[in-house]
Amino acid sequence: MALAFQTREFKLNIAPSSDTVTATQDVDFPSTIREDDDGYVVGVALQSFKFENFVNGSTEDWEIGGEAVKLRVDAKGRKKVTVTVEANIRPQEAVARTNPAFQFRATVTVLVIADLAGSSS
Numbered sequence: 001m002a003l004a005f006q007t008r009e010f011k012l013n014i015a016p017s018s019d020t021v022t023a024t025q026d027v028d029f030p031s032t033i034r035e036d037d038d039g040y041v042v043g044v045a046l047q048s049f050k051f052e053n054f055v056n057g058s059t060e061d062w063e064i065g066g067e068a069v070k071l072r073v074d075a076k077g078r079k080k081v082t083v084t085v086e087a088n089i090r091p092q093e094a095v096a097r098t099n100p101a102f103q104f105r106a107t108v109t110v111l112v113i114a115d116l117a118g119s120s121s
Contacts (some may be wrong), residue, residue: 003113006115007112008110010108012087012105020087022086027034029081029116033075033079044072044112046071046108052105066090067086081112
């Protein structure tokens, strides 16, 4: 078994009134991903994330109402997967009502891990 690791960075712009923002990226591996009874042996993990708030273009601190990051990995072939990141952030409701100019930016870095076929430990 040989594990292959790749990182991907996602930059997302999030409006406070919007639903979850979704972004995808394809990841190619140098050889075939091992397959077992459950499908291709590949996973994705959250390596880091950063949420930033902007009001009229300036970075500001703010009141957190809620934040979420979800990850998913789907095999698209023997050597390729697609990683999906869903992110949402919102201020407290009272803060959002008093200043609708909030804009958010999320930077999410993921680690994609695949068990490559035909290799031995």
